[in-house]
Amino acid sequence: MAVHLEKGCGMLTRRDLLKLSLLGGSTLIFPLEGLLPVPHAVGAYHDGGGGSPRVQPFQVPLPIPSVLTPAHPDPSTDYYEITMRQAEQEIIPGTRTTIWGYNGLFPGPTIVARSGRKTVVRQINNLPENMVVHLHGGHNPPERDGYPTDYIPPGGYKDYVYPNNQIAATLWFHDHTMDITGPHVYYGLAAFYILEDDVEAALPLPRGDNDVALAIQDRLFNADGSFNYPLTSQTLDTGVLGDTILVNGAVQPYFQVGTRKMRFRILNGSNAREYELALSSGQSFVQIGTEGGLLPAPIVRPSIRLAPAERADVVIDFSGYSLGSQIVLKNRLGSGSTGDIMRLDVVRSETDDSTVPSALRPLEVLQESSAVRTRTFYLSRDWRTGLWVINGKPFDPARVDAMPRLGDVEVWRFQNRSGMLHPMHLHDVMFQVLEINGRRPVYGRAWKDTVPVPAWGEARVITRFDDYLGTYVFHCHNIEHEDYRMMSQFEVMP
Ligand code: C2O
Numbered sequence: 001m002a003v004h005l006e007k008g009c010g011m012l013t014r015r016d017l018l019k020l021s022l023l024g025g026s027t028l029i030f031p032l033e034g035l036l037p038v039p040h041a042v043g044a045y046h047d048g049g050g051g052s053p054r055v056q057p058f059q060v061p062l063p064i065p066s067v068l069t070p071a072h073p074d075p076s077t078d079y080y081e082i083t084m085r086q087a088e089q090e091i092i093p094g095t096r097t098t099i100w101g102y103n104g105l106f107p108g109p110t111i112v113a114r115s116g117r118k119t120v121v122r123q124i125n126n127l128p129e130n131m132v133v134h135l136h137g138g139h140n141p142p143e144r145d146g147y148p149t150d151y152i153p154p155g156g157y158k159d160y161v162y163p164n165n166q167i168a169a170t171l172w173f174h175d176h177t178m179d180i181t182g183p184h185v186y187y188g189l190a191a192f193y194i195l196e197d198d199v200e201a202a203l204p205l206p207r208g209d210n211d212v213a214l215a216i217q218d219r220l221f222n223a224d225g226s227f228n229y230p231l232t233s234q235t236l237d238t239g240v241l242g243d244t245i246l247v248n249g250a251v252q253p254y255f256q257v258g259t260r261k262m263r264f265r266i267l268n269g270s271n272a273r274e275y276e277l278a279l280s281s282g283q284s285f286v287q288i289g290t291e292g293g294l295l296p297a298p299i300v301r302p303s304i305r306l307a308p309a310e311r312a313d314v315v316i317d318f319s320g321y322s323l324g325s326q327i328v329l330k331n332r333l334g335s336g337s338t339g340d341i342m343r344l345d346v347v348r349s350e351t352d353d354s355t356v357p358s359a360l361r362p363l364e365v366l367q368e369s370s371a372v373r374t375r376t377f378y379l380s381r382d383w384r385t386g387l388w389v390i391n392g393k394p395f396d397p398a399r400v401d402a403m404p405r406l407g408d409v410e411v412w413r414f415q416n417r418s419g420m421l422h423p424m425h426l427h428d429v430m431f432q433v434l435e436i437n438g439r440r441p442v443y444g445r446a447w448k449d450t451v452p453v454p455a456w457g458e459a460r461v462i463t464r465f466d467d468y469l470g471t472y473v474f475h476c477h478n479i480e481h482e483d484y485r486m487m488s489q490f491e492v493m494p
């Protein structure tokens with residue numbers, strides 16, 4: 001694997017990189033030595049060259065993560081128990097990959113919750129490092145949000161109480177440990193959390209087996225099948241990009257469908273890779289939702305771009321295909337092994353009583369005129385330290401950079417002063433994207449929790465800080481950027 005040294009980056013020398021490789025694969029970046037913990041080396045970096053073992057696409061069926069059953073329910077609450085532990089999984093055929101997973105699974109088991117009904121998840125840490133669990137997209141009190149230093153130590157546990165006082169949406173939970181979220185998520189600590197409610201349940205959308213969640217992630221593997229998580233000056237810049245595309249933990253799987261409509265909740269769960277999804281048949285997607293729930297009305301999209309952590313809820317109608325048709329879900333931003341994501345095989349005729357209504361769910365449009373202020377955040381790299389920074393500063397848990405008042409509507413403007421995409425994510429609140437590079441997004445007003453801020457570009461979002469006081473982080477969801485401190489925090493004030 002070639003190591004690219006950044007021009008203009010005085011941070012790592014070849015000698016440093018040599019020292020790095022002598023560390024036996026642990027990820028340690030020089031100026032940060034002593035500052036950052038060293039992740040456990042299950043994803044050891046061997047500089048073997050040549051990339052991951054080649055795997056033929058479409059050889060394995062799509063895994064569907066199991067839905068977790070509550071340990072015990074009571075009238076208001078479902079209680080779950082999850083153990084974070086190491087396990088082995090066959091990902092590259094004929095090899096075993098050591099993973100870190102919720103209940104030892106990659107991806108972890110799915111939690112299905114209901115709006116208005118509480119969930120308590122006991123997270124037990126049987127791994128050798130501190131862990132933090134964050135429900136991404138969840139609107140939760142700060143002490144249950146998974147603050148980066150709110151550690152569950154090895155051998156410990158924490159009960160995460162989620163009130164679920166938000167509308168139906170496809171959320172996910174993943175590790176959020178200070179400085180080492182990247183390797184933790186990469187080794188497998190991510191899972192779906194699907195929130196349902198009566199409004200959505202009343203719609204005639206595809207449901208049950210015809211409603212499938214897809215987590216798209218890219219990985220690098222060593223020849224023995226172990227994860228390869230390289231941290232070099234290159235990956236610090238771009239984030240860790242894999243050459244192997246996984247869906248629900250399987251390499252470019254196939255999925256058998258009938259001649260009917262299917263709903264897919266698509267998550268870009270990759271650390272750093274952006275995708276542009278399209279179908280090889282030329283058919284368009286019908287997008288029905290974004291991160292925060294359903295759109296007011298469905299929209300037809302020939303292709304959909306997803307930056308890390310973004311989600312798209314889509315319906316694909318397979319009724320026009322003859323049996324035996326094979327449709328590849330493509331990534332237009334990739335090529336070779338990263339150009340194909342999975343294959344959809346039409347194998348049976350089926351009747352279909354589902355429809356996509358022309359009105360899905362009314363949406364409260366946040367008016368710019370009701371915003372009490374605009375805050376601007378500059379996104380850049382500090383070349384002296386190598387860190388990624390917001391308004392010139394790296395994340396510091398002791399510093400709060402914004403203090404919105406409870407109930408206030410604000411416009412947040414992200415100005416990208418770097419050549420890299422930064423998908424910006426706010427905890428606590430969903431927002432609506434006003435514009436990206438001066439243009440309204442194609443999905444119009446919608447509830448989102450992550451907005452891609454293009455290289456050298458700008459994005460503006462509008463939000464309201466409801467319900468909870470306290471401190472929450474916001475950050476770039478290119479997880480290597482996040483770990484290298486492209487994170488800040490706001491405190492909601494009374
Ligand atoms: Cu998905 Cu702060 O994270």
Ligand code: CU
Binds near residue numbers: 134136137426
């Ligand atoms: Cu989040």
Ligand code: CU
Binds near residue numbers: 423477481486
């Ligand atoms: Cu970034």
